Amino acid sequence: MARIEQExxxxxxxxxxxxHSMDAMVLAPPPQPARRRxxxxxxxxxxxxxxxxxxxxKYDGEHRGLDGVSVNINTGEFVFLVGPSGSGKxxxxxxxxxxxxxxxxxxIIGGRDLGELRRxxxxxxxxxxxxxxxxxxxxxxxTAAENVAYALQVTGHSRQEVRRSVPAxxxxxxxxxxxxxxxxxxxxxxxxxxxxxxxxxxxxRLLIADEPTGNLDPETxxxxxxxxxxxxxxxxxVLVATHDQHTVDRMQMRVIRLDQGRxxxxxxxxxxxxxxxxxxxx
Amino acid sequence: xxxxxxxxxALRSIRANAAISVAATVTAxxxxxxxxxxxxxxxxVRSAVDAQKAKVDVDVYxxxxxxxxxxxxxxxxxxxxxxxxxxxxxxxxSKDDALKIMRDRLRDPSVLDQLPSNPLPAKFNxxxxxxxxxxxxxxxxxxDPALDPTEGIVYPQTTxxxxxxxxxxxxxxxxxxxxILLVAAILLIGNTIRLSIFARRREVEVMRLVGxxxxxxxxxxMIEGVICGLAGAVVxxxxxxGIKVGVVDAWASGADTALTKTGSTATTIGxxxxxxxxxxAGAVLGAVGSGITLRRFLRI
Ligand SMILES: Nc1ncnc2c1ncn2[C@@H]1O[C@H](COP(=O)(O)OP(=O)(O)OP(=O)(O)O)[C@@H](O)[C@H]1O
Ligand SMILES: [Mg+2]
Numbered sequence: 001m002a003r004i005e006q007e008x009x010x011x012x013x014x015x016x017x018x019x020h021s022m023d024a025m026v027l028a029p030p031p032q033p034a035r036r037r038x039x040x041x042x043x044x045x046x047x048x049x050x051x052x053x054x055x056x057x058k059y060d061g062e063h064r065g066l067d068g069v070s071v072n073i074n075t076g077e078f079v080f081l082v083g084p085s086g087s088g089k090x091x092x093x094x095x096x097x098x099x100x101x102x103x104x105x106x107x108i109i110g111g112r113d114l115g116e117l118r119r120x121x122x123x124x125x126x127x128x129x130x131x132x133x134x135x136x137x138x139x140x141x142x143t144a145a146e147n148v149a150y151a152l153q154v155t156g157h158s159r160q161e162v163r164r165s166v167p168a169x170x171x172x173x174x175x176x177x178x179x180x181x182x183x184x185x186x187x188x189x190x191x192x193x194x195x196x197x198x199x200x201x202x203x204x205r206l207l208i209a210d211e212p213t214g215n216l217d218p219e220t221x222x223x224x225x226x227x228x229x230x231x232x233x234x235x236x237x238v239l240v241a242t243h244d245q246h247t248v249d250r251m252q253m254r255v256i257r258l259d260q261g262r263x264x265x266x267x268x269x270x271x272x273x274x275x276x277x278x279x280x281x282x
Numbered sequence: 283x284x285x286x287x288x289x290x291x292a293l294r295s296i297r298a299n300a301a302i303s304v305a306a307t308v309t310a311x312x313x314x315x316x317x318x319x320x321x322x323x324x325x326x327v328r329s330a331v332d333a334q335k336a337k338v339d340v341d342v343y344x345x346x347x348x349x350x351x352x353x354x355x356x357x358x359x360x361x362x363x364x365x366x367x368x369x370x371x372x373x374x375x376s377k378d379d380a381l382k383i384m385r386d387r388l389r390d391p392s393v394l395d396q397l398p399s400n401p402l403p404a405k406f407n408x409x410x411x412x413x414x415x416x417x418x419x420x421x422x423x424x425x426d427p428a429l430d431p432t433e434g435i436v437y438p439q440t441t442x443x444x445x446x447x448x449x450x451x452x453x454x455x456x457x458x459x460x461x462i463l464l465v466a467a468i469l470l471i472g473n474t475i476r477l478s479i480f481a482r483r484r485e486v487e488v489m490r491l492v493g494x495x496x497x498x499x500x501x502x503x504m505i506e507g508v509i510c511g512l513a514g515a516v517v518x519x520x521x522x523x524g525i526k527v528g529v530v531d532a533w534a535s536g537a538d539t540a541l542t543k544t545g546s547t548a549t550t551i552g553x554x555x556x557x558x559x560x561x562x563a564g565a566v567l568g569a570v571g572s573g574i575t576l577r578r579f580l581r582i
Contacts (some may be wrong), residue, residue, distance in 0.1 A: 052388035099491060119496070137488045141298045153287060154494045198492065 041117075041124045042110025042205060048072035049206055049237050050096065054203045055105035057091050059263075065091035067261035068105070073239060075205075078232045080248050081241040082271060083258035089241035092133055092258070093210050096239075097126050110205065127155050130199030132209035134241075136191045138183040144170060144194045145179040151198045169197045174223065188215035196224065200231065207231060213247060221247060244272040283500075289369060299413035300476040301468055309474050309516025310564050311387025313467030316457070318560045320463065324456040326550040331449040338413040341506045342406040342423060343433035351406075352428040359423055361404060368415050368422070372408040380404065403430045413446060452569075464563075471571035475507055479575060486580070496580045503572045507525075515561045522560075526553060 003133065042049075050073035066088045073079055081089050094100045096105050098114045107114045109126065117125060138147050148169060149162045155234040157165070170179055173193040183191050192215050199207060209228065213221035220239040224248050232238040248255060257265035296303040344353055363369045375383075380402040385391040410416045416437050440573060444453075479486065489499050512550075 097491065121494045123490070123493045123498075125493075126491060131491065133491075137491060139485055139488055141294075143486075150489070150494075151492045154489075154492060154498060156284075159287075202493075 015041045035115055039122055040128060041112055042128055043112060043201075045111055046075075047111055048108075049075045049110055050239070051106075051108040052095075053106045053108070053121055055095065055102045055107060057088075057095060057100060058103045064261045066095070066102075069258075069261070069263055070105075071256060071263060071266065073237065076235055077239055078229065078231075078238045078253045079240070080251070080253055080255045081239060081258065082248060082255055083242070083264075084087075085243075089258055089263040090210055091261075092210050093131070093239070093241060096206075096208055098122050107248070107252075110127075122206070123154075126156040127202060128205050130202060130204030130207040132192070132195050132199045132207075132212045134214065135197075135207055136183070136195040138191055138194055138198075139187065140183055143180045143182055144175055144197075146185065146188075147183070147194055148198045148201050151201050163224065165201060169201050173227065175199045188276075189217070189220060193220075194226075204236065206239070210241045211243065212240060213244050218246065222250075225251065242282040285325040286504055292505035295482075295502055295506050296509065296569065299478050299481065302481065303506070306471060306474040306478070306507070306568070307514045307517075308469045310467070310511045310567055311518045312457065312514075313463065313470060313567060314515045314518035314560050314564050316522060317463055317467070317563060318556060319525075321559070322550045322556060324452070324460070327452050328449070328456065329549050331445060333450055334445050338416055339571065340408040340410060340412065340419050340435060340437040341433075342372075342408055342512050343403045343430035344405060344428055345365055345430040346403060348428035352426075356406070356423065356426050356428040360408065363408075363419060363422060367411055368410050368418050370411045372406050374408055375405050377402055377404045387480060396537055400505065403433055405433075405532070425434075453573050460491065461570040464567075467563075467567050468571050468574075471507065471567050472575045475503070475572040476575045479503065479572075490580070499580065500576050503576055504569050507568035507570075507572030508565045509568070511566070511571075513564075513566040515564025518564070519560055522556075523553070531540070 006016070049073075052069045054184050057070045059065050059245060069088075069092070081091055082093060091100065092111045094110060095102060095114075098107075098117065102113065109125065112125070114125070138273060139150060142150065148166045152162045167179065169175070170176060173196050175193055175197070178186065178190060180263060181190070182281050183194070186194070192212060196209070196212055199209070207228070213224055216224060228238050228240060229251070252269060254268050255265065255271065256263060319399050320464075342356070343357070357374075360369070360372050366370065380393065383402050384402060385394055388394070409420055410419055420435050420437070423429070429435065486499055
């Protein structure tokens with residue numbers, strides 16, 4: 001089993017003295033690209049980090065989840081994936097971590113064609129990608145802290161490293177004091193934040209979040225989006241699928257819009273094409 | 283380094299799925315108990331049959347009219363059989379010895395005093411190396427002129443044949459039963475562990491999705507299987523020990539005089555060795571059972 005070579009904690013936080021709120025935590029930059037982790041399966045190079053080439057995904061042989069999607073996402077970008085319910089956002093994300101395989105076309109992540117990736121390498125792909133799932137996917141009989149710790153144990157971190165990193169990341173997502181709650185003892189929004197903490201804790205090169213603010217009040221949503229933005233500023237590529245029009249409008253980032261499995265728009269800006277647009281596609 | 287973590291994971295899983303863990307343990311207990319009752323019984327029967335086989339001996343009666351040279355020649359042929367390993371040994375029983383033995387056996391030896399002469403022939407008592415060799419002994423000496431014309435060669439042919447058949451049957455039936463028991467035990471434990479894994483199918487899926495390798499997921503399950511198997515085996519051994527001390531040993535000491543009278547030398551596996559075998563079997567059953575079962579769930 002591959003271990004991380006570096007001995008520093010998985011997640012480093014620098015506290016700014018004059019402010020002790022969540023926002024005062026600044027994420028340390030992830031390891032430089034030159035310093036590759038052992039077991040890192042991304043190929044070094046300047047190509048796009050995420051590349052979809054004519055991807056078609058049919059469920060049950062005919063029902064189309066994605067219907068011919070070609071798109072590139074470069075290292076360091078912050079991208080929103082929007083579109084009505086059933087347009088294929090989750091399908092897109094599940095293809096990225098090879099939870100699904102395309103019916104045709106290819107998905108290339110970090111220079112690796114996932115269609116050619118051996119089954120035994122898939123865990124290493126998933127460690128390089130932090131994923132926040134729409135339905136959280138927490139381990140039901142583990143506490144918040146243990147759920148986050150599991151992601152660290154998987155990558156071979158020692159108990160001391162786990163003890164150091166987990167409380168820090170949980171307080172970063174605003175869950176201090178709830179470390180020992182089981183998922184069923186937490187609200188949807190709290191579970192979602194555990195899911196986010198787990199995705200962040202391994203300092204992934206690519207962070208993918210499926211509806212990370214779907215269960216949160218507007219205020220907490222803003223907090224989470226701020227967090228994602230700060231993570232992006234440290235060099236991590238971020239892809240967020242969301243319905244949250246308000247957030248998308250506020251952030252003014254690249255927006256990829258899906259409808260019925262096709263990309264109908266790919267541009268910087270708000271949720272809709274222009275402020276007066278209702279989002280209907282002619 | 284990671285062994286500790288896998289161990290903690292296994293214990294957590296046993297605690298979280300107490301009912302299923304108990305079911306797996308009880309399954310292992312039953313399997314090991316049956317195995318533990320069967321192995322010593324099988325070995326005892328086999329050893330008893332072997333002991334009987336060793337007692338199949340051949341009496342070669344010598345004619346009263348045979349000359350000393352003829353008797354020596356017969357003895358020479360028996361010596362040859364001994365050197366080539368067909369027989370393990372033979373003893374000479376003279377007419378006087380035969381009479382003495384007869385006298386010891388009779389309740390009223392005085393009847394023998396009324397005999398005008400000793401009617402009992404002398405004999406060689408021959409012990410074949412294997413019960414199977416009795417026929418070869420007979421074939422080698424049946425035409426010898428020194429043989430007594432009426433008694434000739436006497437050996438319990440049917441007993442020998444029956445014993446041989448019984449011995450083969452006991453052996454093969456025993457192996458077949460042990461094999462069936464082992465397979466059944468593995469399937470039973472595997473099935474119980476499948477319940478446990480099925481209950482946690484989603485959990486295994488999540489583990490895979492956050493980047494756990496198959497072995498990372500598998501180790502705790504295998505350790506869990508081994509712990510349940512060992513626990514079952516230990517309880518089974520304790521129960522077997524109780525039965526041995528309380529029932530078998532008591533019966534054996536009661537039957538002791540009878541056994542020594544018939545000269546039975548049948549033995550069976552010693553309890554410490556049996557314990558070792560059973561505990562090992564429990565651990566292997568648990569590991570193999572969960573290992574096989576897991577494979578189906580690790581294909582996400
Ligand atoms: N396992 C599945 N089997 C069959 N059809 C599926 C499956 N998963 C998704 N679909 C279908 O594929 C299409 C795309 O689904 P997907 O989950 O990607 O949509 P989405 O954009 O994430 O929607 P939402 O915003 O509601 O999460 C939908 O029509 C859905 O019904
Ligand atoms: Mg979705």
